[in-house]
Amino acid sequence: MAEELGTYRARLGNHAVSLTCRSDFEDKARAFLDTLAELDAQPGAAIFFGGLLFRIAPTPSGLEVRQPDYLAEAPPKAGPGAEDAWATWVADVSDALVLLTAQLRVTSIIGVEPCDYRIDQTITVLKAAIEQERFYMVRQEPSSPNDSGWYLGSAEDAPQDHAPTNYTVVPLAALFRMRPAALRVLALPPGFLARFEGDALVGVGNEKDEEVYAR
Known part of the structure; x- marks a missing residue:
C-alpha cells in the first residue's frame, strides 16, 4: 500500500x-x-x-x-x-x-554529533564488496574538498587483491544504487567504522577501536 x-x-x-x-x-x-x-x-x-x-x-x-x-x-x-x-x-x-532521519538515529544511538558530508563528494569502493553480503564502511580524514573520507570494503574472509584496478572512486550518490544500506552511516565522523551484513548495520567502532554499537 x-x-x-x-x-x-x-x-x-x-x-x-x-x-x-x-x-x-x-x-x-x-x-x-x-x-x-x-x-x-x-x-x-x-x-x-x-x-x-x-x-x-x-x-x-x-x-x-x-x-x-x-x-x-x-x-x-x-x-x-x-x-x-x-x-x-x-x-x-x-x-x-527518511535517509536524514536514519542518519540522525545512528549518530544519536552512538552518541556523536553528525559530521558534515555532501552527497556529491566521492567514496572509494572495493569493487568486489559491492555484491558481497558482509562489507564495511570506514571514514578517514578527507584528502581533498571533493573527498568524503569514506571507503567501502569487504568484510569477507577471502584474501583480497589490492591492485588499483580493483577499486573505483564514485560520488556518494552512487550508493543509492550500489549499497543503499550504507547511506545511513554517512554522518559518522572520521575514525569510525561500520560493519554490515546485507542491509543490517551490525556493529560500529570509534576512532579508539572501541565497539560502540553491536546488534
Whole structure:
C-alpha cells in the first residue's frame, strides 16, 4: 500500500514554497521549510541540507522543493557543479527525509554529533564488496574538498587483491544504487567504522577501536 503524501507550505521571502513528502514526516517537512526561510534560499537555487541535495524549483503556482531522482540515473559527476548535472528531479522528497532521519538515529544511538558530508563528494569502493553480503564502511580524514573520507570494503574472509584496478572512486550518490544500506552511516565522523551484513548495520567502532554499537 502506497504511503499517504502531504504537501506543506511556507513563505520564502515574497514567494510561497511547498514541500511534498509522506504525511508521517510532517514535522520534519515543516522544520525543513523553516530552515529554508532562515537560509533565505532563492528561487532556482540548489542547496545541501544534512548532506543531501535539494532544489527550489519555480512552478506556475509558486516554488517547490525537489530532490534528484537518485535511482533514475547514475550520478553524473562529483564536486562543484554536480547539482546542475542531474536531469531528473522529483517533487516527493520522502526518500531524502527518511535517509536524514536514519542518519540522525545512528549518530544519536552512538552518541556523536553528525559530521558534515555532501552527497556529491566521492567514496572509494572495493569493487568486489559491492555484491558481497558482509562489507564495511570506514571514514578517514578527507584528502581533498571533493573527498568524503569514506571507503567501502569487504568484510569477507577471502584474501583480497589490492591492485588499483580493483577499486573505483564514485560520488556518494552512487550508493543509492550500489549499497543503499550504507547511506545511513554517512554522518559518522572520521575514525569510525561500520560493519554490515546485507542491509543490517551490525556493529560500529570509534576512532579508539572501541565497539560502540553491536546488534
